[in-house]
Amino acid sequence: MAKILKKESLAPNIKKFIVEAPEIAKKAQPGQFVILRVDEKGERIPLTIGDFDRKKGTLTIIFQEVGKSTIHLGMLKEGEEIPDLVGPLGKPSEIEKFGTVCCIGGGVGTPEVYPVARALKEVDNYVISIIGARTKELVIMEKEMKEVSDELYITTDDGTYGMKGLVTDALKKILDSGKKIDRVIAVGPVIMMKAVSELTKNYNIKTIVSLNAMMLDGTGMCGICRVEIGGETKFACVDGPEFDGHLVNYNLLMARLKTYLEEEKISLKLFKEKMGIQ
Amino acid sequence: MAINPKKTPMREQSPKERIKNFDEVPLGYTPEEAMAEAKRCLQCKKPPCVKGCPVEIDIPGFINKIKEGNFKEAIRILKDKNSLPAICGRVCPQEDQCEKECVVGKKYEPVGIGRLERFAADWEAEQGLMEIPKIEKKTGKKVAVVGSGPAGLTCASELAKMGHQVVIFEALHKPGGVLVYGIPEFRLPKKIVEREVNYVKALGVKIICNFVVGKTKTVDELLEEFDAVFIGTGAGLPWFMNIPGENYTGIYSANEYLIRVNLMKAYLFPEYDTPIVRGKNVAVIGGGNVAMDAARTALRLGAEKSMIIYRRSKAEMPARIEEIERAEEEGVIFHFLTLPVRYYADENGRVKEMECIKMELGEPDHTGRRKPVPVPNSNFKIPVDIVVVAIGQSPNPLIPQTTKDIEIGKHGNIIVDEKTGKTTKKGVFAGGDIATGAATVILAMGAGKIAARAIDGYLKSGIW
Numbered sequence: 001m002a003k004i005l006k007k008e009s010l011a012p013n014i015k016k017f018i019v020e021a022p023e024i025a026k027k028a029q030p031g032q033f034v035i036l037r038v039d040e041k042g043e044r045i046p047l048t049i050g051d052f053d054r055k056k057g058t059l060t061i062i063f064q065e066v067g068k069s070t071i072h073l074g075m076l077k078e079g080e081e082i083p084d085l086v087g088p089l090g091k092p093s094e095i096e097k098f099g100t101v102c103c104i105g106g107g108v109g110t111p112e113v114y115p116v117a118r119a120l121k122e123v124d125n126y127v128i129s130i131i132g133a134r135t136k137e138l139v140i141m142e143k144e145m146k147e148v149s150d151e152l153y154i155t156t157d158d159g160t161y162g163m164k165g166l167v168t169d170a171l172k173k174i175l176d177s178g179k180k181i182d183r184v185i186a187v188g189p190v191i192m193m194k195a196v197s198e199l200t201k202n203y204n205i206k207t208i209v210s211l212n213a214m215m216l217d218g219t220g221m222c223g224i225c226r227v228e229i230g231g232e233t234k235f236a237c238v239d240g241p242e243f244d245g246h247l248v249n250y251n252l253l254m255a256r257l258k259t260y261l262e263e264e265k266i267s268l269k270l271f272k273e274k275m276g277i278q
Numbered sequence: 279m280a281i282n283p284k285k286t287p288m289r290e291q292s293p294k295e296r297i298k299n300f301d302e303v304p305l306g307y308t309p310e311e312a313m314a315e316a317k318r319c320l321q322c323k324k325p326p327c328v329k330g331c332p333v334e335i336d337i338p339g340f341i342n343k344i345k346e347g348n349f350k351e352a353i354r355i356l357k358d359k360n361s362l363p364a365i366c367g368r369v370c371p372q373e374d375q376c377e378k379e380c381v382v383g384k385k386y387e388p389v390g391i392g393r394l395e396r397f398a399a400d401w402e403a404e405q406g407l408m409e410i411p412k413i414e415k416k417t418g419k420k421v422a423v424v425g426s427g428p429a430g431l432t433c434a435s436e437l438a439k440m441g442h443q444v445v446i447f448e449a450l451h452k453p454g455g456v457l458v459y460g461i462p463e464f465r466l467p468k469k470i471v472e473r474e475v476n477y478v479k480a481l482g483v484k485i486i487c488n489f490v491v492g493k494t495k496t497v498d499e500l501l502e503e504f505d506a507v508f509i510g511t512g513a514g515l516p517w518f519m520n521i522p523g524e525n526y527t528g529i530y531s532a533n534e535y536l537i538r539v540n541l542m543k544a545y546l547f548p549e550y551d552t553p554i555v556r557g558k559n560v561a562v563i564g565g566g567n568v569a570m571d572a573a574r575t576a577l578r579l580g581a582e583k584s585m586i587i588y589r590r591s592k593a594e595m596p597a598r599i600e601e602i603e604r605a606e607e608e609g610v611i612f613h614f615l616t617l618p619v620r621y622y623a624d625e626n627g628r629v630k631e632m633e634c635i636k637m638e639l640g641e642p643d644h645t646g647r648r649k650p651v652p653v654p655n656s657n658f659k660i661p662v663d664i665v666v667v668a669i670g671q672s673p674n675p676l677i678p679q680t681t682k683d684i685e686i687g688k689h690g691n692i693i694v695d696e697k698t699g700k701t702t703k704k705g706v707f708a709g710g711d712i713a714t715g716a717a718t719v720i721l722a723m724g725a726g727k728i729a730a731r732a733i734d735g736y737l738k739s740g741i742w
Contacts, residue, residue: 023494037451043542043551044451069551084451086488216542216552219449219490219676221459221514222534226525233518233525238676252525255627259527263553270548 002036002085005058007078010140013065014108015074016050017082022057024049024087030115031093031210031242034061035218037084038072045069046215046237048187049088050111062111062140068267075275089218090241093208095119099182100126102174103149104167104196106188107133110141112210113187118148120185126150128181130170132188136161168195181205186245190254197245207245211236211253214260228252283386286315288393293607297577300463300545303604309347312397316345318382319389326379327391332724333366333432335359337376337391344394350407352398357411360395361435361481362428362474362723364403365457367396368466370720371598403473410480414441419737422447422504423483424491424677427455428719429510429710431478432726433733437508438481440734445504446483449490452541455512457719459541460533462571464578468540492676497684497706506705506733509692510726513711514674518667519563523621528555528629532568532668539575557664558582561632563618564668565595570602572666573610584610585660589617589637589650615639615650619657621665632662673712681706689715699729704742707733 006018024034033048051060065071076082093116103117110131121127129149133139134157146152153170154162163170167188175181184207186196193209200207213225213236225236228249234240272278288311290296290304307315319341327337336355343352356363372378372392380388402408419442423434426448434444452458454471479485491497491511500507516531518524535554538544542552560576562569565588576584586605588595591614595602606612615637622631636656639648678686685693685702692701692708699707709725711717736742 023489027494041543041550084488086449086451086490087493089490089493216534216537217450217514219493219514220674221516222537223516223518223531224534228525233520252627256525256527258626259555260553263547267548267551267553 002059002082004076004078004080004082007076010062011138014062014138014140015065016060016062016111017076018058018060019082019085020057021059021085024085025052025054025057025059028052028059028088029092030095030119032088032090033218033241034059034085034087035089035215036073036082036086038069038076039083042072043069044084044216044218045073046089046212046218048112048210048241049115051115060111062108064108067264068271071268072271086218090237091239093119093185093242095123097123098125100128100180102171102181102184103127103129104171104184104186104188104192105129105131105141105145106167106186106192107138108140109186109188109192109210110145113185114141114144114148116185116187117145121148128174128179129153130155130167132156132167132170132192133161134158166195167192168199171196171199175203183208184245190250190257193245193248194250197248197250201246208242209245209248210241211243211248212241212257213237213253214257226256281318281382281386282314285318285387285390285393286311288390293609296464297574297608300578302467303464306400307393307397309349309401312344312394313347315390315394316341319345320381322381326381327376327389330375330377330379332375332720333360333727335376335395340398341389341391341394344398349398349401350409353402354409354411356395356398357409360723361432361478363395364399364470365428365466365474366720366723367392367394367399368470369461371718373599375720403470408477408480411439413439413482416443417441417737419443419506420445420504421506421508421733421737422500423508423510424497424500425449425455425510425512425710425712426453426475426485427457427510427512427710427722429512429712429722429726430455430508431475432723433508433510433709433730434483435478435481436727436730437733438478438483440730442734442737444483446485447489447491448485448487450541451487453485453487459537460568460571462536462540462575464574465571490676492680497677497681497703501705505737506707508699508726508729508733509677509701509706509708509712510710510722511674511677511712512722513671513716515672515690516667517670517672519618519669521618521620523623523629524667526621526623526627526629528557528663529621529665529667532562532564532572532666533671535572535666536568536575539579545579554579555664556580557662559585559660559662560664560666561585561587561618561660561662562666562668563587564670565590565597566668566670567597567601569666569668570597570605570610572668574605574608576664576666577608577610581664586610586612587616587618587634588612588614590647591615591639594647613660617650617652629662629665631659632665633657633659671716673715677712691715697728698732699725700732700742705736
């Protein structure tokens with residue numbers, strides 16, 4: 001049980017919870033995730049830890065309401081409890097002084113890359129961050145990212161805020177300006193991580209991505225999160241979720257993420273009918 | 279009076295009916311049937327059946343009470359040695375244990391010890407009774423038990439009875455381990471597991487779910503709070519064959535397939551949120567009990583064809599005979615001496631076909647079973663839309679990887695002294711599949727019990 005201490009709406013369909021989870025907060029490190037369930041009949045969903053406060057014993061989770069479980073989660077109110085919350089799971093990000101690092105967050109990937117950027121900054125890396133969103137109102141965590149970055153760039157697909165274009169356009173511009181980047185960390189939609197990895201491969205820059213594979217137990221028991229890294233099968237839950245972006249078989253990941261597309265639609269439709277929402 | 283040469287039959291759902299539901303297959307004995315079966319017991323003075331029981335139940339003792347119609351006393355005798363009788367009565371391989379040693383069994387069918395155990399436990403549940411045995415004076419010692427499967431539950435309940443304070447840490451959201459995520463409802467109803475877990479709680483054991491030892495806290499950190507730690511985290515790491523196409527969608531590990539259905543209740547989707555792909559042509563790779571469970575589950579999910587693909591012949595199958603027979607009755611198709619070599623997918627990356635090769639049996643291998651060798655140019659294809667890989671699993675590496683100074687065997691198992699369950703790390707004991715590799719519920723329970731005794735000794739003497 002984890003009590004929701006604070007609930008905030010960051011953008012349309014993007015919610016932020018600060019939850020009471022002292023044991024997880026004590027151990028949490030950037031790059032790790034939790035698994036939660038909204039109710040007794042709910043599925044187990046993995047969510048990256050957005051932030052943690054060891055002193056207060058709290059965790060921040062930021063999520064986009066895309067399917068039944070996340071919409072249901074977003075309906076929980078301050079003071080209510082998330083019945084099942086387990087973690088921290090997965091391997092932490094590699095944090096050391098690499099030199100100049102570029103942290104890229106797309107959509108709700110931004111809160112996921114935030115604690116990584118902060119930790120990299122704390123060990124004296126020069127941090128360049130890029131936040132990407134579809135449109136202005138979906139740009140989140142700008143203030144927080146600014147605080148932990150030496151340079152911050154924002155891109156929107158429609159040009160309503162920051163630079164018009166994709167995060168890869170911004171990255172390319174930075175690279176072509178002659179700036180030397182030693183490492184890239186990209187967290188966001190699979191298609192974005194794939195595009196970033198393709199770009200940085202040309203520049204021979206080590207790139208780390210965080211894979212949002214489906215999960216059940218999150219402890220290496222089920223194997224649904226199988227991903228191929230350099231032709232080898234790995235479990236995203238225990239071997240990752242971060243991997244070398246240049247070695248990931250993205251097409252396989254995308255295909256596997258679609259396994260339950262039909263069922264997800266059915267679930268969502270029934271839930272909306274039940275709750276009387278559009 | 280002459281002994282009835284056959285076990286008193288137990289009523290069960292017919293194969294045609296039962297493949298349409300997830301309800302339990304055998305329906306249990308009535309009191310009359312149980313008493314009739316109990317009469318078959320010879321009440322041996324030196325009962326060999328007890329030697330066949332990993333938890334040393336006083337078998338003639340409890341059977342005698344059933345014969346007399348004193349079911350309350352029967353269950354008390356059972357629980358004296360076994361905290362989980364309703365589970366053991368259902369899933370123990372009695373044919374290799376107590377019933378194998380039964381004297382009646384030398385000439386006729388052995389006494390249905392498992393059936394009687396189940397009867398006594400179910401009778402108690404039906405009466406709404408739950409007698410709590412005597413609990414020794416509080417010792418003030420604290421023990422952490424990691425994992426709430428058969429080994430952990432047994433170890434915890436034994437320690438609680440000895441007066442120690444016990445906390446079980448469970449990684450999943452529900453206690454029971456393999457009893458809830460692995461063994462299907464039709465073989466072990468989850469209500470029964472819940473009841474037995476409640477019994478363990480009633481002994482004073484505290485169960486904390488959603489706590490991954492190795493992540494939320496390490497074993498070393500637990501040792502700062504507890505006087506001893508028992509590790510019973512099972513064999514949770516699924517094996518794959520590493521053949522081309524094995525990551526296509528529609529190919530599950532047996533763990534995933536069974537976790538979805540059993541723990542997450544995917545068979546009740548969309549009432550429950552977790553989905554499962556309901557295939558028409560399901561191939562289950564492997565020949566053990568888990569493979570039988572998966573193949574029978576597939577039928578209940580509506581598969582037109584549920585196939586077992588096994589590389590050896592029927593004689594070498596590790597599954598219990600009873601499970602193989604049930605699967606056959608229900609219409610599972612067996613492809614023996616067959617090995618998958620590659621999968622093919624459609625344009626969306628969903629598996630559509632598997633290529634197999636025929637095998638033949640050669641010389642005996644290290645297990646004493648004849649080794650299957652491929653027959654050249656015997657490849658053929660089978661259309662499939664779901665594949666379940668049930669070729670085994672190894673100990674979960676989470677604790678071995680995060681615990682200092684604990685010796686690990688070459689299969690990832692924690693090395694223990696069999697007589698005590700002691701690991702190479704002071705204050706830390708282990709038992710069940712984490713120590714032996716994948717085995718049975720009752721062996722894990724036996725190991726939990728052995729460790730509990732040794733932990734008690736260690737806590738009292740302080741001598742490692």
